[in-house]
Amino acid sequence: MARPATEELRRRNRSALLDQLHRRGPQTRAELTEALGLNRSTIGALATDLSESGHIQETTGRSTGAAGRPSTLVECVPEAETVAAVEVRADRVRLALVGLGGTLLARAEVPLEPGADGPEAAELAARLLADTPAAETVAAVPGLVDAGVVAQSTELGWVDRDFRTDLERATGRSWRVADLATAAAVGERSRGDAHRSPNLLYLHGGRGVTAGMIADGRPRRGSSIMLGHVVVNPGGQKCRCGLHGCLEAEMGTFEQSATIEATTTAAWMGDTAAREVVHRSGGLLGRALGSVVTAATPDEVLFGGWLRELYLSSAAAVRSSLAEATLPQLRARLRLRTPALGSEGPLIGAAETGFEALIGEMR
Numbered sequence: 001m002a003r004p005a006t007e008e009l010r011r012r013n014r015s016a017l018l019d020q021l022h023r024r025g026p027q028t029r030a031e032l033t034e035a036l037g038l039n040r041s042t043i044g045a046l047a048t049d050l051s052e053s054g055h056i057q058e059t060t061g062r063s064t065g066a067a068g069r070p071s072t073l074v075e076c077v078p079e080a081e082t083v084a085a086v087e088v089r090a091d092r093v094r095l096a097l098v099g100l101g102g103t104l105l106a107r108a109e110v111p112l113e114p115g116a117d118g119p120e121a122a123e124l125a126a127r128l129l130a131d132t133p134a135a136e137t138v139a140a141v142p143g144l145v146d147a148g149v150v151a152q153s154t155e156l157g158w159v160d161r162d163f164r165t166d167l168e169r170a171t172g173r174s175w176r177v178a179d180l181a182t183a184a185a186v187g188e189r190s191r192g193d194a195h196r197s198p199n200l201l202y203l204h205g206g207r208g209v210t211a212g213m214i215a216d217g218r219p220r221r222g223s224s225i226m227l228g229h230v231v232v233n234p235g236g237q238k239c240r241c242g243l244h245g246c247l248e249a250e251m252g253t254f255e256q257s258a259t260i261e262a263t264t265t266a267a268w269m270g271d272t273a274a275r276e277v278v279h280r281s282g283g284l285l286g287r288a289l290g291s292v293v294t295a296a297t298p299d300e301v302l303f304g305g306w307l308r309e310l311y312l313s314s315a316a317a318v319r320s321s322l323a324e325a326t327l328p329q330l331r332a333r334l335r336l337r338t339p340a341l342g343s344e345g346p347l348i349g350a351a352e353t354g355f356e357a358l359i360g361e362m363r
């Protein structure tokens, strides 16, 4: 049976108020009134309602105005709704339990055996999760992910792995599975510095190079962009994907994070051979990026994982080869930078994916 229109509206406003507090942090009733475009009495009724359901609390907070009178702030109660975010990498499984408002409540990590398959990684996730009272569970996995299936992951060595089913079998809960680069892009947009960029590209360097995209403020549907398999040197090095001259194959030196650190450090110290490797790799990265920028027209590109080190060591080479591969009009508004959240981006973004669903369901 359809809900009456007033009940529908009340639920929608309640969800909007909670979303505002979750994303923007503690605010006064006056600030909420302005942000949501609702009148004061409506905000008052919603605040009472959400306070009774245990989602928010009102505290005496910061001073405002010339008189310095402390104002009452409305804020989320972190424990009221929680999301468990899991990140699966080649050598570890990490878990973060995040509360409403983005508060980190707990975290844990266990090593993953090299070559572990989906069920093994899911068992570790189940062990970390134990009896955590999370309302939503979201996993971030490096590679090409679609509808819970990891179609291809260079880093994990998985092909067509139905990881959502693995997780559901191991934990008895329902899961969302996101690709790591897209999760990191969501994290940067919601909790990093990128909230003003509606079109954002997050490049992730792990074992393999992928890119996640936000378009018009929404994560690109489906999966990440396989940037590592953009051909930058036709007829060049044979790639593990079967093609020749892919970015990943041509940047072979950068397969392991230890190699990257050693090479970029040596380049900083003035080692000529290392500088050449870094310069060449930066140039190849810029060329591959050029194709994606032309197709996707982002406002901002973030270099995550080991691409961060490479970008910081070869920004001039990245920019000059990007300039050769894109139109000036697309470059003019493009910002290149490193992620504000560092390596926490994927976990934070996975948690935000869960909160978006949770708060959305309250409507």
Ligand SMILES: [Zn+2]
Residues within 6 Å of the ligand: 228, 229, 239, 240, 241, 242, 243, 246, 248, 249
């Ligand atoms: Zn390839």
